[in-house]
């Protein structure tokens with residue numbers, strides 16, 4: 001599916017320059033409007049957090065673009081030590097689509113890219129706000145399941161070898 005009639009491309013982010021960071025912050029802040037408790041306190045938090053994501057998972061930082069405009073992103077980490085799992089797993093640190101483009105299949109395209117990238121990690125972990133029902137439903141459709149809760153955050157996991165595209169190893 002294409003976002004608003006134009007082709008959506010999924011690309012690895014090449015560099016996090018000032019302009020790109022500002023655009024990602026804008027997408028992030030708008031997407032979490034009305035869910036402030038899950039999206040940080042404000043722009044300076046978002047800036048620090050997105051820089052942290054870039055530093056931690058450069059190879060798995062994918063953006064959705066329509067033309068030259070970034071309309072969403074997903075941050076996928078192949079090397080995340082999960083203290084809950086007691087081992088290194090795959091992780092999705094952040095996943096956001098520009099509010100104006102949500103519901104057009106862009107999230108699915110980003111998630112497909114992410115799952116392909118994290119396919120060999122065996123298990124993928126993510127944390128989602130307990131009342132973020134739309135996102136929880138989205139993840140459940142991919143086979144993620146709730147395995148725990150810490151405060152307002154729900155931990156979800158997906159066993160990749162078993163569940164991604166039914167390609168059991």
Ligand code: ACO
Nearest residue numbers: 031094095096097102103104105106107108128134135138
């Ligand atoms: N209302 C309705 N459906 C929603 C909603 C919502 N608020 N949020 C997500 N969905 C789900 C539906 O299940 C829908 O399912 P369908 O494909 O069967 O119709 C699906 O999303 C829509 O798919 P897309 O159009 O591909 O998804 P979209 O481009 O809207 O992106 C995303 C999904 C990234 C969750 C987007 O809604 C968003 O940015 N939300 C705000 C930020 C957020 O909550 N991110 C996840 C936080 S957890 C984390 O980052 C690890």
